Amino acid sequence: MKGEIGLMELEKLLMELSNGFGPSGFEGEVREIFRRAVSDHADISYDNLGGIIATHRGNAPEPKILLAAHLDEVGLMVRGILPSGYLKVVPLGSWFTPTLLAQEVRVRSKNGVHIGVIGAKPPHYMSEEERNRPLKFGDLYIDVGVGSRDEAVALGIEIGNPVAPAVQAAAMSQPGALIGKAFDDRAGCAVIVQLLRELDHSHPNLVMGAGTVQEENGAKGAHTIAAYTQPDLCIVLEGTPADDFADAGSIIQGRLGGGAQIRRFDPSMVANTALVNLAIEEAQKNGIPYQVTVREGGGTDGSEIQLHANGVPTMVIGVPVRYAHSHHGIISMKDVEATIRLVKALIFKLDRAVVENIQQNPW
Structure with a gap:
């Protein structure tokens, strides 16, 4: 990135990606934004599940370095229309039910997009028992x-229609802070796009920047991307849950403005230790802000990619997102920039000898 103009362009890209309609299994609009942004800088191809691969050639045909970020966002799908016209839905991905109530959504039908609001039985009509029990997903419509x-049918709405939050990204008063939906994982997508724009052809490898599908629905697209690209090493770029919320406690490993988040562990994957250590070394050597995390929950596309063929050394680098998996998330451009710098430094470090050593000595 070069100065203030480069930062403004990156913010514009992030907001465009954030605004894109792309629940799990319906990523077409977001994929097209991704494609347009990189088509002048890489060769474009697709897997048969909907994933996109942007290949950037360096000065050697291998090792093949996969940068993976998922295009999809948590959303909903219409499962039925009640006689009253209200829509019952199922989740596409993981939601904390109370965050959904009274939120605006977009329902995409064959006749266009329709604005709606998520409702439940009004408290004025609840029994004492209903008031005192937790809100259930089945209570919503x-x-x-x-x-x-x-x-409802006259609007073109039918069973199977996808639903996404109706949110427009915006810059906040705090310099560098953006608010919007789906930064998990449009932040990771933006990092890949920006890297492909910045790279020349002197890196000692083949870089494949991929937008995967259906990560929020069981990392389905990671499996097909790995089969298509046959990577030698993978860096997953994520919008990771920030943990610097009020009263967070003494262990904070995902602070907004704290830098690129390097993940050693989550329940779906123990990251390749040698690769993680190399990332930390490069961050320290280049003065790149970073933070290291061990997660107690969650998972990423890395869980599938690491298992491909004979195994793929894999790690996750993330941009912390406050309030991930809700209608409104907040990110810091400082963290986005730090992540871009760190991954770029790694790309120029990962030649054949270094990758082979990581493959043979993962600890």
């Missing part, structure tokens, strides 16, 4: 402003 099933 979407109100698109109609009064009957026939009116």
